[in-house]
Amino acid sequence: MTIVHVKDPNGKPYAPTSIERATECASKGRGAILFDSDGRIWLELACAPPPSEPPPKSPPSSWRKKRIIRLRERDGDHCFYCLRLMTHEQMTLEHLLSRRLKASDSLENLVLAHRVCNENAGHLSIAEKVRIREQRLIDLLMNHAPQQRLRVLKELRIPVPTAKKNKSPPKPKKTHHPTAITQGAYLQS
Known part of the structure; x- marks a missing residue:
């Protein structure tokens, strides 16, 4: 992802933004995209943004x-x-x-x-x-052998569904038909 540095007309820096947001801002006439000698991309705002509220205090x-x-x-x-x-x-x-x-x-x-x-x-x-x-996870997984991918996911604490084992159906119980006994099929002669 391309990072675009942001500054106002006085040179005061602001939080960086994405190239998409910088392009949108420039297309609406709210700033200009510039390149410095180090190859960095800058969005120079057309006017200084209004002062914002101070950031919330950090917790103890x-x-x-x-x-x-x-x-x-x-x-x-x-x-x-x-x-x-x-x-x-x-x-x-x-x-x-x-x-x-x-x-x-x-x-x-x-x-x-x-x-x-x-x-x-x-x-x-x-x-x-x-x-x-x-994207980083995809890159990481693509650079590991298939047998190592599960280990990587477990290290990152990413839940992985486990495949269910194929169980063969239970064998039917041997039962004798009630009429077989009454008709003498199991009687020895």
């Missing part, structure tokens, strides 16, 4: 530690986006729905991610965030 570190423990129990120690194993120091809390949109800090809205992965995906919608993860 004890709250953060408890959340990370719960998320590690639920999801394991892999980054939500790149699926690589993280150390405790590398873990950041990623809100699937942004706190700037007044989203909750509940566990249902939180995942663990590397700081860089978190920053690169912070401006994306939930659907775009999930697509990043799905």
Whole structure:
């Protein structure tokens, strides 16, 4: 995915965006797409956006530690986006729905991610965030032998349906027809 850096006419940087959003903004006359000498893509806004509300205050570190423990129990120690194993120091809390949109800090809205992965995906919608993860998972599975794929999925704590074993139908019980006894079929002479 291509990241487009954003700045206002005064050069003040803003959160990066996707190439699709930058193109849409430029087509509506709200900015221009530029390339710098390092090959980075920039969206220079036509005017500075209105001042936004300050971001919500970060919760206390004890709250953060408890959340990370719960998320590690639920999801394991892999980054939500790149699926690589993280150390405790590398873990950041990623809100699937942004706190700037007044989203909750509940566990249902939180995942663990590397700081860089978190920053690169912070401006994306939930659907775009999930697509990043799905694409990385597909890439990861395609690079492993079929017999290793199940191990990879288990390490990532992704539930895998197990195939049901084909059981042969139960053998019918031997029963004698009631009339066979009365007619003497089983009587020895």
